[in-house]
Amino acid sequence: MKRIELKSVVLPNGETIGYREREGGEKHVLLVHGNMVSSKHWDLMFEQMDETYKLYAIDLRGQGISSYTRPIHSLKDFSEDVKQFVDMLGLKTFSLVGWSMGGGVCMQFAADYPDQVEKLVLLASVSTRGYPFYKVDERGQPILTERLRTKEEIARDPLRSVPITDAYRRKDKHFLRQLFNATMYVHNQPSPERYEVYLDEVLMQRNLLDVYHALNHFNISHFDNGLTKGTGEVDRIVAPTLVVWGEHDQVVTKSMQEEIVHDFGGRAKFTILSNAGHSPFTDNLEELLQELQSFLS
16 A cells, blocks of 8 residues: 655645645545545545555645634635645646535635646535525524524524534534434444544544635525625636535535536536445445546546
8 A cells, every 4th residue: 555644834824734645646636625524534545546646635724733823714715725735735737626615625726726627526515506504493493595694693503513613622522423423424434443533633623613604605606595696716617527426415415416517517527426425435435436536537
């Protein structure tokens, strides 16, 4: 197995960004994780993906070992960190794989720097129209016609923000394990050893509410998502794009993937993985790697 190293680099903006690097061939692939995880969660991909690919996985600002000197306000802040990161490493062109929130970060980067992105993979990604946070009724059910609008409202959200923030404060792995088993690992769970490491990484997050706010406002489509008008930046994405979604995903919906495909105007291929949820690495790694490597080759 190729050597995997955990490294860090100080960006021109002053943030220290952690990343994992795996030796490989001349095809460079940058992996961008989602919310409540880190670059460590790509470990199965690092271990099993064909060695013709040289892999990089970034810790986004405020997650993993990366610093959080300045709060982010949008996914564009993350994508600008990615830009400074690849420039520091001298990566001129590469393929991007974005998981969940990381899909939004990668879409923003591909829109802003289209000449650098060879191919784009959106894995269980948030929509081009963002990820909505809704008000809840007295029974705790989301009111799908009423979006939360401010960061202060999100901070008071009893469905997600309050219990997860409290679990972070208490370093409550039991709660987080139950949460992930109900949402991310509904098909297969990581091995006990990996699970413990993953939870340690989750508890290193310092940007949860800022991420929620950024996801709620993200919108590069041509549509009003009920909170923000679309910027239309999706039209600037020219890289061949693969949208991958697990049929049992409890975090992002199939309709969100269909929004991506629609907003790309026929420029994206949509693939549904069988026997997979929001963490296809643990659910169906073999089929996932077949899809990715076929597309990236």
